[in-house]
Amino acid sequence: MPGVRTDGTRDGELGLAVALTDTPGGVALRAEVRDAVGHLVAGGTLDTPDRDAPDGEPTVAGRLTIPDVHAWAPGDGYRYDLALEVPDGEGCVLDRYDLKVGMRTVRVAGARLLVNDEPVHLRGFGRHEDQLVHGKGHDPVLAVHDHALLAWFGANSFRTxxxxxxxxxxxxxxxxxxLVIDxxxxxxQNEAFSGGRLAPATFGEGPGFIGAAAQEAHARLLRELVARDRNHPSVVAWSVANEPTSSAPLAGExxxxxxALARTLDPTRPVTFANEGRHRPETCRVTPMADLLLLNRYYGWYEDYAxxxxxxQHLRAELATWAALGKPIVVSEYGADALPGTHHADPEPWxxxxxxxxxEMSGRVFDGESAVVGEHVWAFADFAxxxxxxxxxGNRKGVLTRDRRPKAAAWVLRRRWRARAAGERADGEREEGAPTPEGGVDWGDGGRSAE
Known part of the structure; x- marks a missing residue:
């Protein structure tokens, strides 16, 4: 069963669509859902043709309802165990597929990003897969270590x-x-960073342009991305690109x-892209397509150096122009390079x-603009x-060194983000502590600690 699509909601409705290959005709697929301790909480048979399936792909679909659902939520990675089985009609199982599923919803409403219909504020980083000696690539031990560091910061999100x-x-x-922006x-795809290889207009046909062939390859990569990652509840948005020349005449085309393809592949998540600093609301041709605004801005470094x-002043003024669009804003890159061990009583660059x-300056500005729903520092750690x-x-914008030792900025973020996380927990506890009809107080479970 190479293709499984799940769509779980915080209300307990689990939509399933399963592509079948090398399977007898008329087969009915068995589905079971068990909770974290192994209790069966939902089950049924999938035999409804999926009209939304790709042409030529035999697919069955159906819905299950999980009573008293435990929703997946920020800081609470609760997941159910889904088992799909293809029977042969004689009691034997031809194939079985197991998958963990999280029940949650994500959407944009005005200038807010909502998970389970609750507003969220993203705290975290842009991250590279990079480390000393190993270089670029995944390392399972380092990944666990890095996620422990995210908790140390009080972060709740990152962009890949x-x-x-x-x-x-x-x-x-x-x-x-x-929460992940994937x-x-x-x-x-930006002439400013191309070393002269791209024409200023960037998009079009011919030498120096990004055209139809690249667009076709780009679409293929989007299909692969969504197909691989669509069942992860942590993924809350798809980012189509990073820092293209989005004001170019043919950027919209x-x-x-x-x-449109990303929304067809997955209508349940916002779609966005990371906007580079030269492309403002009045000129950017891609911004109108985005549900969520990602802004890469380096005030104090590439702008207003030192x-x-x-x-x-300039960061506050620019964010106000984006806020006027009525969409949620994540400042998806900001920061400055720092050489570990370089110190100045009167702070100087590097x-x-x-x-x-x-x-610290950026945080003050973010706190004054209600449309800012996220802050992702560039970068988590120095990289080659x-x-x-x-x-x-290498790039020294990491708040950690390449071997994951904290610079002074790491402690600034830790204080800021852990204070915000504590405030969110307190808000949740106040909501859970609302008076009951009998006049008592129902405190719920008190929320999960960010420790």
């Missing part, structure tokens, strides 16, 4: 910049109740079909103190790059 990370990373995110491997007073000051004039033995 700028490519899909190993599926084991999403398994960990599911288990930990983390990004397609589309980076570098290039990205329009890709956004002038944090101006940086604060010092740990200056990096910390940039993050090709040599370059602005690189000092």
């Amino acid at each position: 910049a700028h490519y899909p990370h190993a599926e084991e990373v999403l398994d960990l995110a599911d288990e930990d109740g983390l 990004e397609a491997p589309a980076v570098g 290039y990205f329009g079909p890709l956004f 002038d944090l007073e101006s940086a604060e 010092s740990e103190e200056y990096q910390a000051a940039v993050l 790059t090709a040599p370059g004039l602005i690189r000092a033995d």
